[in-house]
Amino acid sequence: MRSGGGCRYVLVLCVRQLRVGLSPSGRHSHEAVHDPHLVQPPLQDTRDDLSQAILTGARGHPSRGLGPAHRLSLVKAICETQPVTMPHPPRIGGRPSSIVTTDRNMHLDSEQESVLHGESGQALALALKTLIRYGEVFGARRLVPISSAHLVGSFGIVFFKGCFDVLERLADEGARFKVKTTVNPRPGREYSIINRLTFFKQRRLDATLERLGVTPNYSCACYEGGNRPAPGDRLAWAESSAVQYANSVIGARSNANSLGIDFFSAVTGWAPEFGYLLDENRRGQVFVRLQIDRMDACALGFVLGKKVVDRVPVIEPYDFTPGDLKLLGAGLACAGRVSMFHVVGLTPEAPDLRTVFQGPPAETIVITQEEIDALRSPHPNQADLVVFGCPHLTLDEAASLCERFVGKRVRRPAWVCMIPEHLERFRGTKLYDAASQAGVEMKSWCPLACLSARFGFRRVLAGSSKLFYYLRGSEYGTTDDCLRACGVNR
Amino acid sequence: MTTIRGRSIGSGRGSGTAVVTRMPINFAASYITPMNAFFPSRMWDRHHELYRTDLKGKVLVMANCVGSTYSGIVLQGLIRLRIAPAAIVTQDADPFIVSGLVISEVWFHGGLPIVEYRGDDLFERIRTGDRVDVDADSGELTIHPASS
Numbered sequence: 001m002r003s004g005g006g007c008r009y010v011l012v013l014c015v016r017q018l019r020v021g022l023s024p025s026g027r028h029s030h031e032a033v034h035d036p037h038l039v040q041p042p043l044q045d046t047r048d049d050l051s052q053a054i055l056t057g058a059r060g061h062p063s064r065g066l067g068p069a070h071r072l073s074l075v076k077a078i079c080e081t082q083p084v085t086m087p088h089p090p091r092i093g094g095r096p097s098s099i100v101t102t103d104r105n106m107h108l109d110s111e112q113e114s115v116l117h118g119e120s121g122q123a124l125a126l127a128l129k130t131l132i133r134y135g136e137v138f139g140a141r142r143l144v145p146i147s148s149a150h151l152v153g154s155f156g157i158v159f160f161k162g163c164f165d166v167l168e169r170l171a172d173e174g175a176r177f178k179v180k181t182t183v184n185p186r187p188g189r190e191y192s193i194i195n196r197l198t199f200f201k202q203r204r205l206d207a208t209l210e211r212l213g214v215t216p217n218y219s220c221a222c223y224e225g226g227n228r229p230a231p232g233d234r235l236a237w238a239e240s241s242a243v244q245y246a247n248s249v250i251g252a253r254s255n256a257n258s259l260g261i262d263f264f265s266a267v268t269g270w271a272p273e274f275g276y277l278l279d280e281n282r283r284g285q286v287f288v289r290l291q292i293d294r295m296d297a298c299a300l301g302f303v304l305g306k307k308v309v310d311r312v313p314v315i316e317p318y319d320f321t322p323g324d325l326k327l328l329g330a331g332l333a334c335a336g337r338v339s340m341f342h343v344v345g346l347t348p349e350a351p352d353l354r355t356v357f358q359g360p361p362a363e364t365i366v367i368t369q370e371e372i373d374a375l376r377s378p379h380p381n382q383a384d385l386v387v388f389g390c391p392h393l394t395l396d397e398a399a400s401l402c403e404r405f406v407g408k409r410v411r412r413p414a415w416v417c418m419i420p421e422h423l424e425r426f427r428g429t430k431l432y433d434a435a436s437q438a439g440v441e442m443k444s445w446c447p448l449a450c451l452s453a454r455f456g457f458r459r460v461l462a463g464s465s466k467l468f469y470y471l472r473g474s475e476y477g478t479t480d481d482c483l484r485a486c487g488v489n490r
Numbered sequence: 491m492t493t494i495r496g497r498s499i500g501s502g503r504g505s506g507t508a509v510v511t512r513m514p515i516n517f518a519a520s521y522i523t524p525m526n527a528f529f530p531s532r533m534w535d536r537h538h539e540l541y542r543t544d545l546k547g548k549v550l551v552m553a554n555c556v557g558s559t560y561s562g563i564v565l566q567g568l569i570r571l572r573i574a575p576a577a578i579v580t581q582d583a584d585p586f587i588v589s590g591l592v593i594s595e596v597w598f599h600g601g602l603p604i605v606e607y608r609g610d611d612l613f614e615r616i617r618t619g620d621r622v623d624v625d626a627d628s629g630e631l632t633i634h635p636a637s638s
Contacts, residue, residue: 126596133592137499137583152559157522162566166597238559258559258589260566337556337584 106132106272107142115268123173127264134261135272144273146179148229149266150222150237151214153259154184155449156202163259164205170267171211178269182215182222184239185392185420188443188450198453212267218444219419221326221392223250226421231348234277236265240339241391241466244329247340249322251348253277256339276339282349284314284342287361291368296478297324299372301331302465305338307365314342314356323397330391331465375465377475380485383461386410387447388482389417390467395426398442401479402435404488410439411487413457420444438488447471461485491634494615496579496607498629500591504577504603505623506549508616508633511540516557517564517586531573549622550575551612554582565590569600577603577624579631581612605629 108116116132118125131143153163186206189199210216217226220239223246229235231251237243238257246252255275257265265271275281286308292300297320304313313332320328320343332341342350350356377383388401398418405414416435418426423444426432432442443450448470451460460467460474461482468476483489520533520540531546555561565587568574580587583606594600603626616622619636 130592130596133596134585134588137588137592138585153563160560160563160567162570162593162598163563166593240559255585256559258562258585260562260593261585261589 106136106140108132112143112270121173121175123170124175124267127170127175128268128270130264131261131268131270131272135274138272138274140272140274142273143268143270144234144277145269146236146265146271147233148179148227148235148237149177149181149262150227150235150239150242151181151183151209151262151266152238153263154205154209154218155187155446156189156199156205157187158198158200160259164201164208166260167205167208167212167263170263171208175267176213177263177266179266180215180227181213181263181266182217182219182227183209184220185218185417185444185446185449188445188447191445191450192454194453194455195450199449212263217419217421219392219421220446221394221419224392224394224422225419234271236262236271238262240333241326241330243339244333244341245326247276247282248329248342248347249325253282254339256333281312282340283312283358284350284356285311285362286313287353287357287364288313288315289364289366290316290318291366292372293369295320295324296372298327298331298463298465299375299476299478300367301328301333302335302375302469302476303331303367303371304328304341305332305335307367308332308336308338310337312338312340312342314344314350314353314361317345318343320346326391327464334466334469375468375476376481377461377477380461380475380477380481383412383459383475383477383485385451385457385459386412386414386461386463386477386482386485387417387451387467388415388463388479390447390462390464392444393418393422395419395422398422398426399431402431402440404483405438405440405486406431406434408438408488412485414440414482414486415443415447416440417443417445417447491632492615493630493632494607496605496629496631497583498626499580499583499588499606500578500595500602500604500626502601502603502627503623503625504549504575505621506547506576508551508618508620508622509540509543509545509548509575510551510613510616510618511538512553512613513539514554514556515540515552517555517561517568517590518558521564521568530571531568545575546573547576549577549579549624551579551616551622552581554580554584555586557586559586561586562588562590562593565602566594566598566600569594569602570598574602577605577622577626579605579607579612579616579622579624581608582606605631607631 116125116128187199189195189202215226220242222242229246229250229252233252235246235252235254236257237246237254240256243254243256246254253276288304332338342356344350344353393416398416401416423442448467451471458473460471461477462468462471462474463477463479463482465476468474477485480489516535520535523534525534532542532544533540535541591602591604603624605624605626616633621634623632
């Protein structure tokens with residue numbers, strides 16, 4: 001039944017893609033350049049010209065471009081979630097977006113003024129205008145220079161046409177990334193036919209990004225390779241787990257920017273100053289006590305994220321490893337909306353309780369062993385596929401994982417997703433060969449994007465709470481659970 | 491008829507029947523599904539109480555956005571396809587919704603009346619089925635209750 005429906009769906013997709021490929025209206029990629037609605041009026045006053053544009057053009061223009069709305073369809077949601085369990089109504093106050101003011105005064109320096117007036121090209125002027133509009137809503141007073149950027153828009157999903165149009169227009173007009181800019185993983189386009197259709201635009205997107213001068217790391221763990229900021233650096237990063245790590249573990253400063261804002265910051269080299277770029281929003285808000293005997297940082301992050309939602313948690317002293325902190329942050333960022341946490345005595349901005357809170361903590365919560373255990377799958381041994389590495393593993397992390405497989409044979413398929421550059425270094429080592437012989441598959445793509453549109457592998461056992469949260473039909477297992485499911489633990 | 495005032499985020503005017511939800515909305519999960527091939531303006535987030543609701547031309551009254559950083563681009567796509575709600579009243583103008591709106595305004599000349607009203611009384615004042623006029627230039631919301 002199920003697979004019959006699936007086949008029909010694939011067929012429909014194929015026919016649709018063919019049609020798109022053959023018909024003249026199927027030329028999606030150059031519309032940005034030729035679209036008359038993209039031709040901008042001369043830039044005089046930002047606000048006047050905006051409202052003018054909205055009054056005249058907002059509703060009137062035909063929606064060419066995306067073609068049949070139906071192209072939305074090609075995607076199995078990459079972002080499908082588990083049931084929403086945010087508190088209702090949501091908590092207000094404390095997060096960056098709550099420090100909004102109604103006055104709209106963004107002060108620009110002379111260089112920014114000249115870019116805004118189109119002296120570096122129209123596309124760059126529009127990019128800056130977007131940042132100004134965006135920053136003003138959150139009460140930003142100025143644009144500050146950034147030292148690096150990290151982009152999320154690495155999936156060539158056919159639906160995100162607006163994003164590709166804008167990127168291509170920037171590249172066509174000669175804009176280049178002003179600062180070091182890394183990018184999220186590729187989606188694993190080559191994995192299956194359905195993925196080839198879904199990520200139809202992948203190659204074009206890769207080429208555009210490379211024209212813009214991206215550092216092609218293709219990994220969400222950019223801080224482990226290619227783009228490690230220094231403490232205090234201002235960044236315009238977008239991947240939530242990376243932002244979390246940069247803010248909390250490294251002590252750099254970034255907001256979790258959404259798609260679009262990240263590359264506008266990268267091409268202009270500026271970011272609006274609000275949220276986690278400012279001291280007052282980086283202080284702790286909730287004190288977290290742990291009643292945990294068997295630590296599982298990944299599950300702890302997830303449970304904590306659901307509880308604190310958008311307040312900055314401060315965890316009592318505990319000796320987490322760097323790998324633990326990475327997983328803890330990833331869990332926190334997906335289950336909640338917070339982009340920063342502290343561990344007293346461990347993370348750079350929390351030397352002691354007094355400093356991190358600037359006064360006594362307003363609230364204390366306790367996380368117990370039962371709560372984090374409740375997240376574990378009750379039937380890890382029924383999984384069809386076991387996935388490690390979300391966010392991407394480093395060479396060291398992958399090596400210590402792979403050692404467990406040496407001389408054994410996996411009971412079910414197991415994937416280890418790791419940073420592409422580290423995977424290259426890993427290849428050719430004895431351990432790599434031994435792990436491959438045991439049946440472990442090393443990948444460099446994003447398991448979430450790749451598996452979202454899967455057929456088969458109905459039950460995925462994820463060794464990461466982030467993958468568990470986003471991937472439909474997945475269950476969470478601790479590293480030990482996952483190894484046991486592979487048949488190699490003890 | 492009552493009038494309340496919020497903070498103007500978008501611009502322009504819009505009016506329609508209110509669809510009220512306290513649940514945070516995940517635009518990416520709602521509008522990027524196979525079902526959107528057939529009913530593109532409906533939202534198809536299985537975990538949401540508005541599952542299958544057609545929001546086109548309605549006034550969406552919501553708490554905030556959650557989920558993917560892709561949400562902004564999804565909203566921009568909805569505006570460009572002209573299947574977005576007529577107006578949005580949100581309790582929290584978060585980066586997702588603002589980025590989608592701003593990219594749409596600046597790059598595609600497509601605005602959307604969006605008003606932020608932070609008070610907790612929002613969900614008592616507006617109920618599903620009421621007719622709401624949103625003037626995003628002044629931030630004014632005019633509510634015509636369905637019963638009267």
